[in-house]
Amino acid sequence: MAWEFRKLGPGDNVAVEAQRDPFAAPKWAPPVWHMPEGLVLLVNLVRALVRTVVFLVRNIVPVSAVAGLGWLGVRFGWLVPVLVLALVAVGLSVWAGVDRPSFVRWIARPARARWRLVAVYRRDWQPVLVTAGLTKVHKGREYLPSLVRVRCGPTSDRVLVRMLKGQAPDAWERVAVNLAHGFGATLVRVRDGDRPGRIWLEFVRKDALSVPIPALPVPDGSAVDLSALPVGRCEDGAPWRLRLLGTHVLIAGATGAGKGSVIWSTIRALLPWMLSGLVEVWAVDPKRMELSFGRALFERYGRYSDDPKGGMVELLEAAAVDMNARAEQFAGVTRSFTPSHEHPFRVVVVDELAFLTAYCPERDLRKRAESALAVLTSQGRSVGYCVIGAQQDARKEVNNLRNLFPDRIALRLDEDEQVDMVLGDGARDRGALADQISSIPEIGAGVGFVRLEASPDPVRVRAAYVSDSDIRDMVALGLPDVEAA
Incomplete structure (x- = not known):
């Protein structure tokens, strides 16, 4: 018996399947198309040309420089491009020495960005x-x-x-x-x-914020801008400027997180206008420790020991009454506020907001304080009032007025859930890891994340540290005839 070997075609496959199972449905294999070798080479050539053009366009500057130096070497000898490179190096060195910021902006950073694009990313x-x-x-x-x-x-x-x-x-x-x-x-x-x-x-x-920042210099009166007060530094090295005009600020942080650094840096930036009468600071100090050090700087000051039956609450109610009177006077006259000696910009600083809204033993005082704060935060922005509230507990039941604070600062917090409670939903997913800030004062005090009303992206910042001697110097500026205690 002779055997013959040959390649099976689609019809043979069907015949074989029919022999195995006569009732099986026929299975047809799709045809295989063989591309001509010339066409394959042409397609690969076009791809190579496209990639070459893309590479040349992306690297037009270095490619042009290398091509120019190569042409000079071929045309005039290789000593010429060497001299050109030497002159360029000398020129860049002089530029870096004379005007380093512009050199870094236009040469150093773009070159480093290009290098990291290729070598890292x-x-x-x-x-x-x-x-x-x-x-x-x-x-x-x-x-x-x-x-x-x-x-x-x-x-x-x-x-x-x-x-x-x-x-x-x-x-x-x-x-x-x-x-x-x-x-x-x-x-x-x-x-x-x-x-x-x-x-x-x-x-x-x-980490550009691992080292404490000393107290910033007291600015000149002409440099004070209520919409951009320098209080520290951002992670990218830019000054951290805090806006007070037309907003309210909530500061949340655990014990020792640096809430006092934010408050005193803000007061320090306001000091020239406080001395001239264009800005007044009304301070509420339940703890009697933080703000009492600069009591002489404040237009009005209330603390728990002065009148535990309502002195602090009366201060807030007086601010609300004055704010309503100012709004009535401005109604139909102006829609924007400009500080003046007749109508100064008032900053109401509450060092421990939760004491007035949740921890105060008198229920009636809690209701009065919450009502006054609600009036100030909901209506005071347009008439020159700003409330700065600081608190340790970020839970909603402790402060249900937090949505009335457009600008919020989260310093070190105890739990990751508290980050979204302070800065809003999704803030931690966007990088606001306030619960991971170090509890060591030299490393983490004053470090936090800011989420502004106009932007959902949190920014990592650090407030300058205002020491006791700095506060004494500020008091001495405000009371030149009185020795600071």
Whole structure:
């Protein structure tokens, strides 16, 4: 018997299947199309050309520089490009010595950003994103979010990312820890991008706020701006400027978190206008420890031991009555407030807000205090009143007026749930890790996160530390004829 071997076709497959099971449905294999080798080479050539053009466009400056130096070397000899490079190096050195800020802005940071784009982010981009689960595979093809640009600051990098279609920033926030470890950063925050479908990834390389900031100089009267008072420093090295005009500020933090640093830095920034009569500070001091040190600076001062039956509450009620009278006077005349000696800007500072709204033993006093605070925070912004409230307990049942404070500051907190209680839902997912701030005063006191009314993104800041001697000097400025006690 002779055997013949040959390649089976689709019809043979059907015949074989029929022999195995005569009742089986026929199975047809899809035809296989073989692309001509010439067409494959042409497609690969086009892809290589496109990639080359993209590379040249992305690197137009270094490519042009290298090409120019190469042309000079071929045309005039290689000594010429060496001299050109030497002259450029000397010019950059002189620029860095004469005007270092502009050199850093236009040369150093862009060069560093380009280097980190290539050596850090683009090199590890695919493996880190695949491990973090931010890529998608469809029909055997991997879809990867793309890098747009990188900007470098003194302590952090900002990476602009074009997300996949249908992807949301929440997916990146959930794996922020993975991204931080993947790219060697201590922390990653997700920020909204310049357009829909894009986000900024803020990679923090080192902590710029680990060292205490000494008290800032008392500003000149002409430099006081109620919408931007310098009270400390932001994580990116920029001054932290606190707005008081047209808003109220809530400060929440555990014991020793540095609430006094924020309060006294604000008062220090207001001091020139306080001395001139354009600003008045009314202080409520239930603890009798923090604000009593500068009692002589305040227009009105109330503490628990002066009148435990209502002295502090009467101060708040007097402020509410004066605020209503001012609103009645301004009605139909003006819609914007400008401080004057007749109508100064009034800042009501309450050192321990929870005592008046929850812990005060007298129920009637609690209701009166809460009513006065509600009036001030709901109506006082437009007529030159600002309430600064500080509290330790962030729970809603302790202070149900927190939604009336547009600007909020979260210093060190005891629990992660308290972060969203103070700054609003989703603040911790956006990077406000106030529960992880160090409890060591030299490291964490005065460090916190700010969430402003106009922006949902929290900003990490540190308030300057105003010491006892600094407060004595402030009192001496306000009372030059009296020796500060």
